[in-house]
Amino acid sequence: MKALCWFGKHEVALRNVKEPQILNPHDAIVKVTSAAICGSDLHIYNGTIPTMEKGDILGHETMGEVVAIGKLVKKVELGNRIVIPFDIACGSCHHCEIEEYSSCDNTNPNTYLADKLYGHSGAALFGYSHMYGGYAGGQAEYIRVPFVDTNSLVIPDGIPDEKVLFLSDILPTGYMAAENCNIKPGDTVAIWGAGPVAQMAIRSAYMLGAERVIAIDHFDKRLEMAQLSKAHTINFENTDSVLDELSYLTGGRGPDSCIDAVGMEAHGHSITATLDRAKMAVGLATDRPDALRQAIQACKKGGTVSIPGVYGGVLDKMPFGAAFGKGLTFKMGQTHTQKYMPLLLNKIIRGEIDPSFVITHRINLQDTPKAYQLFNDQKDDCIKVVINMH
Amino acid sequence: MQNTNQLKTERTKYDSNALMARKLKDEEKIHRSITIKKSPAEIYTFFRNFGNLPYFMKDLVSLTVHSESMSHWVVQLEHGPIVEWDAEIVEEKYAEMLSWKTVGKTEVQQAGTIWFTKAPQEYGTIVRLHMAYTIPAGKIGKIATQLVGEDPDSIMLTNLTRLKAYLETGEVPTTKGQPSGREEDLAPEIKH
Numbered sequence: 001m002k003a004l005c006w007f008g009k010h011e012v013a014l015r016n017v018k019e020p021q022i023l024n025p026h027d028a029i030v031k032v033t034s035a036a037i038c039g040s041d042l043h044i045y046n047g048t049i050p051t052m053e054k055g056d057i058l059g060h061e062t063m064g065e066v067v068a069i070g071k072l073v074k075k076v077e078l079g080n081r082i083v084i085p086f087d088i089a090c091g092s093c094h095h096c097e098i099e100e101y102s103s104c105d106n107t108n109p110n111t112y113l114a115d116k117l118y119g120h121s122g123a124a125l126f127g128y129s130h131m132y133g134g135y136a137g138g139q140a141e142y143i144r145v146p147f148v149d150t151n152s153l154v155i156p157d158g159i160p161d162e163k164v165l166f167l168s169d170i171l172p173t174g175y176m177a178a179e180n181c182n183i184k185p186g187d188t189v190a191i192w193g194a195g196p197v198a199q200m201a202i203r204s205a206y207m208l209g210a211e212r213v214i215a216i217d218h219f220d221k222r223l224e225m226a227q228l229s230k231a232h233t234i235n236f237e238n239t240d241s242v243l244d245e246l247s248y249l250t251g252g253r254g255p256d257s258c259i260d261a262v263g264m265e266a267h268g269h270s271i272t273a274t275l276d277r278a279k280m281a282v283g284l285a286t287d288r289p290d291a292l293r294q295a296i297q298a299c300k301k302g303g304t305v306s307i308p309g310v311y312g313g314v315l316d317k318m319p320f321g322a323a324f325g326k327g328l329t330f331k332m333g334q335t336h337t338q339k340y341m342p343l344l345l346n347k348i349i350r351g352e353i354d355p356s357f358v359i360t361h362r363i364n365l366q367d368t369p370k371a372y373q374l375f376n377d378q379k380d381d382c383i384k385v386v387i388n389m390h
Numbered sequence: 391m392q393n394t395n396q397l398k399t400e401r402t403k404y405d406s407n408a409l410m411a412r413k414l415k416d417e418e419k420i421h422r423s424i425t426i427k428k429s430p431a432e433i434y435t436f437f438r439n440f441g442n443l444p445y446f447m448k449d450l451v452s453l454t455v456h457s458e459s460m461s462h463w464v465v466q467l468e469h470g471p472i473v474e475w476d477a478e479i480v481e482e483k484y485a486e487m488l489s490w491k492t493v494g495k496t497e498v499q500q501a502g503t504i505w506f507t508k509a510p511q512e513y514g515t516i517v518r519l520h521m522a523y524t525i526p527a528g529k530i531g532k533i534a535t536q537l538v539g540e541d542p543d544s545i546m547l548t549n550l551t552r553l554k555a556y557l558e559t560g561e562v563p564t565t566k567g568q569p570s571g572r573e574e575d576l577a578p579e580i581k582h
Contacts, residue, residue: 005571015571018578023568024561055572072560090559094427094513106555109563112544124563136568144568147559 003057003140004368009047010376012058012369020136020144025072028148030082034161035138036061037368037385038086038169039195040263040310042376044128048264048286049312051113051131060086060126061168062138063161064389066148075149082152084145085337086169088124088135091150102334107146108133122334139368141389153341156349162356162386163348166200170384171355172340174200174261175207177308180331181257183208190214190246190255190298192291194222194233196358196384197308198261202229203353205259214249216242218267221381225358246298254300262291263309270294272317279316286313296323307332358384365389420502420521420543424550427514428557430506431485436557437504438488446552446562448545460493468540473498499524517553519546 005015020029038061043049063083066076076082089101096104104123108114113131114121124146127137136144145151155164174197181189189205191198194217202213206229215226216234223233232249236242246255264287266273272290279285295305296319305328323330347353360383363371371385426433436442440461444450451472454462459479466472475496481489481503491501502521509516523542552562569575 001569001577003569003571007571013571016577017569017571017575020569021567023564023566026559026561053570053572055570055575057570090555090563092427092558094425106559107563109565111551112548133563134565136565136570140569146563 001141002365003136004059004365006044006052006056006058007054010045010373012045012372014365014369015055017057017140019142022068022070023144024146025070026147026149027070028066028073028076028145028152029068030062030064030084030143030145031067032062032064032138032141032143032389033081034063034165034389035059035387036165036168037139037371037375037387039197040128041372043264043310043312045372045376046265048280049129050117051129053130053134056127056129056134057136057140058127059137059139060128061165061170062126062143063155063165063168064143067142069148073148076152076154080152081155081157082148083155083164083167083341084126084138084143085151085153085172085341086126086128087122087334087337088126088133088146089150089338090147096150099336099339101150101336101338110134125334139365139387141365150338153345155345159349162359163354164345165386166196166355166358167341167344167348169335169337170196170358171200171344171353172337173197173308173335174202175204175340175344176335177201177259177261177306178204178208178210180306181205181208181259181304182329183210183257185209186211187256188212188214188250189257189259190216190295191231191259191261192216192295193261193309194219194226194231195261198222198259199225199229199358199383200355201259201261201308202226202231206230207347207352214246214255219378219381221360222383225383228357242294243298250300254298254303256300257304257306258295258299260292260295260305260307260309264288264311266290266292276316285316287311287315289315289318293317293319296328299326299328301326302328304329304331308335359386361385363387417522417524418542420519420523420546422543422547422550423516423518424554425509425513425516426554426557430508430515433515433517433557434485434488434506437553438482446556447549448552470540475500517550519550521546
């Protein structure tokens with residue numbers, strides 16, 4: 001089968017690889033019908049995610065048809081059309097039982113790597129480094145899905161792939177980010193970044209009762225898309241001070257909650273952002289957290305900072321004094337995707353949200369390497385790429 | 391209070407075990423624990439049936455049970471040679487603990503105890519493993535100290551993690567045998 005493989009910084013290519021087999025009794029093999037490229041795939045593309053190995057198959061936003069199942073699979077059946085969450089959960093450990101699926105104890109065969117770096121390992125992820133389990137991803141014609149009864153959402157007939165594909169990651173991630181804000185009626189939520197997760201977070205924040213959502217980015221196309229979701233927008237390239245603007249817009253109080261939907265590779269122009277870029281370039285820093293610094297600075301006293309953006313290492317120059325001085329609450333982490341998928345599928349079926357509005361590019365697998373470059377360089381107003389597989 | 395006493399008793403037990411282990415020359419020590427969502431009796435029963443150990447133990451090639459207390463172990467280290475030893479169970483208490491030591495001549499002398507104690511709330515059981523062992527000179531010693539994740543401490547921690555996964559889910563997670571774009575994994579028709 002053809003699969004999109006990583007070979008180094010800015011090097012991804014299609015390879016003809018062996019098809020996946022059932023390796024464990026709770027596995028399924030899925031013939032992929034649609035997959036997407038995620039903003040977090042670009043962290044891998046840019047070489048900022050440790051423990052990647054040459055030849056790893058990428059992709060964690062995947063759906064398709066079940067074509068083989070292991071002998072202990074109970075719920076999922078051959079022929080089912082399923083969406084596959086990006087995080088892999090066992091469904092039986094303590095964390096899975098309390099719906100903290102991305103903290104699953106049992107799915108990562110390489111826990112010792114994450115244990116060393118993070119203290120404890122979280123759930124394994126598809127196509128996202130060996131520290132996160134080294135599982136082959138879904139930008140391929142077939143994918144093996146461990147514990148498929150837990151790691152799947154069966155899609156009823158008649159709903160097109162594009163409407164439900166993003167249940168695999170960005171819709172639950174945006175929704176959990178908004179839920180983590182503890183939104184109360186009348187609240188203002190500020191979101192750094194207006195990429196696909198932010199677009200989902202804007203709509204989710206309104207669904208959860210926010211009065212106003214403010215999106216901050218510097219790509220016009222993304223800001224236009226945010227405006228279509230009724231967000232107020234700030235282009236940080238055209239604004240003297242994002243912090244002053246946010247303060248002005250909220251009567252001096254600051255946003256009630258702030259979402260950092262940017263993560264480790266922020267593009268800011270502040271002194272700290274420039275320093276981050278220089279340090280990261282020579283290997284002295286792991287992350288560029290300028291969006292997070294601004295979010296902490298902007299947030300109202302007693303407010304919440306919610307972080308769906310991905311961070312990997314040790315952060316420099318965090319304004320922890322500001323966080324402490326204002327008594328902020330922090331909520332973050334990989335999304336407990338399995339917890340949110342059924343709820344959000346219902347919202348899609350009821351017409352409350354159609355996440356396909358973020359798609360700007362539809363390609364076939366052959367064009368995937370080019371699409372990575374396009375997406376990474378922010379050319380051609382690229383916001384979200386969907387790969388039609390068969 | 392009861393817990394403190396219990397811990398004290400176990401500490402004494404461990405000390406006597408350590409005394410035995412101290413006879414080993416240049417012994418290294420392992421202290422590791424893990425929480426498993428099963429009862430102490432379930433875990434003890436699974437573990438005491440040595441026929442179950444190959445289901446989760448890394449690198450274990452074969453385990454032959456000779457009697458109630460004697461067994462023969464053959465381990466093939468991932469990047470190293472085969473090592474063998476005879477082990478004797480020196481103490482055991484149903485649903486509580488199991489102690490063993492190697493007997494006779496072997497390159498990897500060891501002594502260990504595993505305890506099963508009920509965890510708070512609904513967490514299941516805390517499994518604690520204490521081991522003392524010698525790192526032999528020569529080839530195996532070199533492997534044991536040089537390869538990340540393949541020293542005895544990491545191997546035993548991995549084994550505890552795999553025991554937990556097997557008991558909680560019914561399988562040990564793996565990626566061995568999955569596809570990749572690495573040369574050795576490419577589809578045969580385009581290899582040459």
